[in-house]
Amino acid sequence: MNLVIKLENISKFIYEKKHTECKSIFSKLNYLFSRENSVKYLIKNCNIELYRGESLAIIGLNGAGKSTLIKVISGIMEPSEGNIKVLNYLPFKRNPNYLKKIGVVFGHKSSLIWDIPLKYSFELHKSIYGINSNDFKKRLHYLLELLSLDECLDKKVKYLSLGERVKSDLLMNMIHSPELIILDEPTVGVDMESKIMIRNFINYEREKSKTTFVITSHDPSDIENCCDRINILSKGEIVFSELTNKLKESYNEMTKFSVIDNNDKLLNLLNKNEFNNFKIENFVNLGSKINIIVNKNFESNFANFLLQLSLNDFELKSMSFEEILADKFKIYKNNLIIDDEEDYE
Numbered sequence: 081m082n083l084v085i086k087l088e089n090i091s092k093f094i095y096e097k098k099h100t101e102c103k104s105i106f107s108k109l110n111y112l113f114s115r116e117n118s119v120k121y122l123i124k125n126c127n128i129e130l131y132r133g134e135s136l137a138i139i140g141l142n143g144a145g146k147s148t149l150i151k152v153i154s155g156i157m158e159p160s161e162g163n164i165k166v167l168n169y170l171p172f173k174r175n176p177n178y179l180k181k182i183g184v185v186f187g188h189k190s191s192l193i194w195d196i197p198l199k200y201s202f203e204l205h206k207s208i209y210g211i212n213s214n215d216f217k218k219r220l221h222y223l224l225e226l227l228s229l230d231e232c233l234d235k236k237v238k239y240l241s242l243g244e245r246v247k248s249d250l251l252m253n254m255i256h257s258p259e260l261i262i263l264d265e266p267t268v269g270v271d272m273e274s275k276i277m278i279r280n281f282i283n284y285e286r287e288k289s290k291t292t293f294v295i296t297s298h299d300p301s302d303i304e305n306c307c308d309r310i311n312i313l314s315k316g317e318i319v320f321s322e323l324t325n326k327l328k329e330s331y332n333e334m335t336k337f338s339v340i341d342n343n344d345k346l347l348n349l350l351n352k353n354e355f356n357n358f359k360i361e362n363f364v365n366l367g368s369k370i371n372i373i374v375n376k377n378f379e380s381n382f383a384n385f386l387l388q389l390s391l392n393d394f395e396l397k398s399m400s401f402e403e404i405l406a407d408k409f410k411i412y413k414n415n416l417i418i419d420d421e422e423d424y425e
């Protein structure tokens with residue numbers, strides 16, 4: 081198997097002016113001229129190995145460092161520490177041969193030219209990447225069909241719908257047949273039909289051309305349908321890495337109880353977490369209803385406990401993929417303590 085991405089202890093940090101509260105005019109002036117900085121890590125000690133044809137999801141809450149990691153992998157940003165090789169290149173050197181082997185799409189930023197028909201953006205891409213005319217025609221025809229974009233070719237980009245624009249960006253970054261595609265929130269703001277089309281397209285390309293994908297997304301369905309592996313980033317660190325299937329399997333042993341708890345009787349006990357006959361894995365308070373995750377071994381003990389409390393209104397469900405991810409996020413959000421503030425002068 082060919083190794084496409086290798087990151088060893090990659091960090092990116094910046095120097096920030098140390099924040100101090102300034103009450104007097106003197107301390108404000110002092111702050112203005114102070115050279116006291118602190119180090120802020122945008123990503124810290126990230127390790128990734130990704131092989132040809134695999135698809136990796138990088139997920140995390142807002143500000144976790146996903147885009148920074150994507151920028152480091154694509155070569156837009158140079159890491160401050162660690163070793164990186166992508167397709168055997170140092171990405172930040174921006175070697176033209178490397179750039180021809182990758183495609184990068186930022187869902188909320190377009191690289192299409194706004195005021196002219198879509199087809200001219202594609203033509204420009206052809207010239208920049210030195211694609212020969214026959215290959216270009218064949219590839220364009222194939223991609224237009226897959227993404228249902230035939231009717232958009234003559235439209236000015238500014239008149240395309242968001243879904244059409246995102247699909248066009250994706251198409252343009254695929255024309256040069258890259259070996260690695262990096263997608264930063266490819267389905268953001270896109271309707272259901274286009275989302276499904278984009279997901280099918282990713283999977284088709286993976287199967288047909290063994291293209292490798294790195295995807296960030298806030299949509300659990302993108303991850304469940306398109307990614308073999310999941311890395312959760314929290315405060316710049318990869319706190320969890322697992323195969324998607326294995327993660328789902330690990331939750332096969334869990335049951336979710338949805339309990340109506342009008343008087344917070346159960347909530348108060350859950351907050352204390354002092355139970356003898358069962359263990360609570362996690363719970364989410366949704367107002368009048370609480371979702372509680374327990375291991376299947378404790379299912380009947382927990383059901384009896386609810387009945388003893390006269391909480392008869394509950395149902396048992398298996399967990400959706402979205403709930404599994406939310407559970408993992410909650411666990412790592414609570415557990416992660418990193419000390420990233422080092423003084424620097």
Ligand SMILES: Nc1ncnc2c1ncn2[C@@H]1O[C@H](COP(=O)(O)OP(=O)(O)OP(=O)(O)O)[C@@H](O)[C@H]1O
Pocket residue numbers: 094122140141142143144145146147148149
């Ligand atoms: N050049 C920079 N200077 C200072 N801070 C930065 C810089 N770039 C990113 N950050 C900060 O680093 C953190 C990570 O940002 P990043 O854009 O990577 O997060 P993200 O996970 O992609 O978030 P989102 O899901 O909201 O897009 C944020 O707190 C951001 O404000």
